[in-house]
Amino acid sequence: MAEIHLNKVHKSYGEDEVLHGIDWHIRDGEFVVIVGPSGCGKSTLLRMIAGLESITQGEISIGERVVNDLEPAERDIAMVFQNYALYPHMSVYNNMAYGLKIRGLPKDEIERRVKQTAEILEIGDYLKRSPRQLSGGQRQRVAMGRAIVREPSVFLFDEPLSNLDAKLRVQMRLEIKKLQQRLGITSVYVTHDQVEAMTLGHRLMVLNGGHVEQLGTPIELYERPATKFVAGFIGSPSMNFLDANISESGKSIEFSGGNALDIPQSLSSQANRRLTIGMRPEHLRVDESKSQTTAHTVHVVEHLGADTLVHGSFGNGGSDLTVRLNGIRTIDEGEVLPLAIDPKNIHLFDPESGKRINS
């Protein structure tokens, strides 16, 4: 078990810098998730921790040791790859035992560890099979088993579930979480799926274009996204963004159509300023009392059973807006809904920098 320190980590491929100085302290036993859109540098960062990519600048330490110049095998890590990377010509048993054999562990110790791990993962029946005789989910387990038998101090996962079908993914997600709780090994998990990120991680790093957008617990990221990017990335369906102005008094927001919305804290310092307002679909509700109303013209209704998603255009400006209503609602296309939102649930962002304005 170990802590991981990332200290101003940069990565360049030739002239292109793809990671621009990442700082992070991952605590012992913590499960952290690196999440971000495709190409943002998640895998690169993980592979730098693993030792598969060189570190252009900065320092990475695992436990007490700076690992910049250590080989992957010397870093006491184990990694699970997206395509599993099982040795195709070796049996499941040998796949799991290979690393231990190289380390020179005695035969009976190897056997004990492999058997024990196979039991935890319920793959004991397949030990003699070759990987190509296994289903995707079983291969996934073997790949995890190969990581676990090494008894490393850090687990690294690079999108390990993205090759599985939706149902299996949910199941394996839960198992990974349970397993990590049980073993208590520091884990770094890379994904582009925000649901995986929210459900698995104690803490998340949202990465965008090689910059850290925000670090925090899933709830922090959901409730107080630091940037418009994080706000749009976390949560499903994603947050609605509308252009608006702060009124002269700084106490309300005016939309282009003439609608206004009071805000809890006065932003008089920002009076008359343009900004982007963010509202989560699940925070919008149909307003029966007609106070603070804003008209929403319905275009498409999606019934999910537990929820109803209402897509439409908002106010006179016609910006797209999605509303998530509880339960099954009968709403017709073309209908105009009066919408309301609790002022404490609105997020204000600077339209240029995307930074959060309200506290």
Next chain:
Amino acid sequence: MIEHRPMVTFVSHLVLIFGVAIIAFPIWITFVASTHEAARMVQIPLPLLPGDQFFNNLELTLFKGLQGAGAPPVGFMMVNSLVMALMIAVGKIAISLISAFAIVYFKFPFRMGFFWMIFITLMLPVEVRILPTFEVVANLGMLNTYWGLSIPLIASATATFMFRQVFLTIPDELLEAARIDGAGPMRFFVDILVPLSRTNIAALFVILFIYGWNQYLWPLLVTTDQSMYTVVMGIKQMLEAAEQSPDWHQIMMTSLLAMLPPVFVVVFMQRLFVKGLTETEK
């Protein structure tokens, strides 16, 4: 395509049988000739059915050779051929595996330069560079040795190129997983690359063994000592050396014997051979 028109089936079988007959007939004649006495083979018409001298001829050819023709016993030449073919096949595979490993997995200056240098040798088979190669082999004192027979034929661009293609299809994650497991370069090579190229190695072995076995021109040049003669060149030697009319029964028996090892190799390695040439899944 499945069709049930009897006429089509009939005609296509006819064509096939005709084709097989064309290929098989000379081999049949070779076999028939090897079962008669020398005297019978110079009478006209030539026999079309086997005689009763097969085992006599076999013993004569294998252990005595052609008296007066200056050729050693064929058994002896077969051993030479076998050693040469094996050295060429094994040597080529070993060298090509290692050089492909270097070119694909290591970064060193002028890597692509070396690759193209190897690749260009495709245009320089032994026949093209035969004089300088002979000169080198002669200067190294390798005339009339197994080394002299095989080394100039070993360095091979085709096999290197093929293994390079095979290695390029092996996913990078496998290398990374092995690195995390603590395998160094040579362990990775031995434990993972070579087993994964197994079928390709088998396919190449078949091709190279036959290539080596059938070498004619090069052995003719570098062997002057009868004890180093190979079968394929030996046959020709027998024809020329005979002062009287050629001893067809023995020559044909030799041809028959010379055909056998390649046939055995193909038959025994057929399954791997086909897999190696067609398999794409890794």
